[in-house]
Amino acid sequence: MIVDLNEGLYSYEKYLDDVKKMEKKYEDLIKCVTIGQSHDNRDIILLKLGYGRRYFTISSGVHGRETINPIVILALIEYYADIYANYKEQKAILSSKLKDFNVHVGPEYDEMILGVCIYELLQTFTILFVPLLNPDGYMISLKGFDQIRDEKLREKCLSKNIPHREWKYNGRGVDINRNFPSRLWRPKNSEDYVASENETIALISVFHDYKSKGFIDFHSRGKSIYYYRKEMSNQYNERQLIIGEKLKEITGYELVQPQEEIEEGDTGGNTVHYFSEHFFRPALTIETVDDEATFPLEQGYRQITYDEIKLVFLQFGGLII
């Protein structure tokens, strides 16, 4: 496999390198598009997986310090692509084995069922992945503020006096997940305005360029699922609950109670607020990794998270079709 979950520090450069290798290996099945540049000039990449005429969108790496999800999501794209690419060959091998009644094919049969499901998913949908929306924040959190090459931006970040490992923001010190136009959004200071950040604009452009049937934004910590949207109708939330329950079942994560959707005094402007309020379609936030985990997040969470969320895309596609 191209993406190695045991790799040491997973830099933005390594991420780009893996993305390019995957695009080459799975030509047509995976297509990459640059959807914008961060403020410190790093490309923001969209990976399109599948051949379907319908779309849904998955993002992660909105907050810099949440460093587990980007590599896990990329590894899962490869997992789905690999199953799709080998499906027909595997099916032929299994079919010939099934003709021989003396051969027991238990686990192989289960694998083939999964293969059929993923094959059909990627025939129906093209999944739009933005695994690393905030590459500047990601690199700050992994390696420190000298990763910001623009001196003015670096000074601005340093002036916030936050340890680099705890860094949630982008390369201009803005929390992208409070920057999306939405009903609850309020300015946090006199210079604050909605969609001021390149990363925000990049994701909004994906939402508008493809008519996504649903959206999931992966964050960390808490092993929980935010499904409830206070600003949306009961009917909308009933559907969200059905989806949330299913995703809870396959991940083992908890559903967050409606009253806990937004903390008292929070200014709103999350990715999921924008998507739900503009398109009225399902939008959920999934928090990976234990609630008690500290930053920097341990690399051991990569494999655990991979196993927990592996089937989320498959399940989500089935639920929103």
Ligand SMILES: [Zn+2]
């Ligand atoms: Zn987050």
